[in-house]
Amino acid sequence: MEAALPAVVVEAAEAAGKTTFNLPQSERALHWLPDRHLCDRYHSLHKGSQTYSSYSGGDDESIKSVLGVLLLFLLASASTVVSQEKKTSQPTFKYDSSSQQTVHGPVIDSRDFQCPVSGAIWLHITLKTEAGPIEVHLGPAAFMKQYDIKFRKDDNVTVIGSKIVFEGKPAIVARSVVIGNDTYNFRDSSGKPLW
DSSP states (O other): OOOOHHHHHHHHHHHTTTOOSSSSGGGOOOEEEETTTOTTTOOEETTTTEEEEESSSSSSSHHHHHHHHHHHHHHHHHHHHHHHHHHHOOOOOOOOGGGGGEEEEEEEEEEEEEEESSSSSSEEEEEEEETTTEEEEEEEEEHHHHOOOOTTTTOEEEEEEEEEEETTTEEEEEEEEEETTTTEBBBBBBBOOOO
């Protein structure tokens, strides 16, 4: 048994061009909200300074979905902040011309990986020197690919670069590398990157 809608509600619905509701009357709760003018998806109806709203309470799932998306967004934002804090806490090494040296030797290994010195994907080579193996930080992998710079195992190279110590091991930040008759410059004479 359905109760009839108040005449004010019917008049307002007709004025708004609505002749039907999406929900059956038995599932609808009509509320009078004084001094509020709502226009929402619950089919609020306005008449003067009074608003009649039909609301079934069936959109709890939509609210939960929105709250879930917000929670995921907040968690993603928090993880981004944490990862940025980790990146800034990594040691940074500037090219120091006063520690510049030259090393010679065959290439033992050549790899692209996330550089612990710069934090970006860089090409690294490991040289076999008289003092033992030494890792050489060349530059961004994209820069190397752009100029088709490749190093192969057993290539005899000469590296001019700034000596650093990373995690207790000697390493070189390269300014230039010579392979046979080819010279590859990664930094200018002051150590400024060329990429």
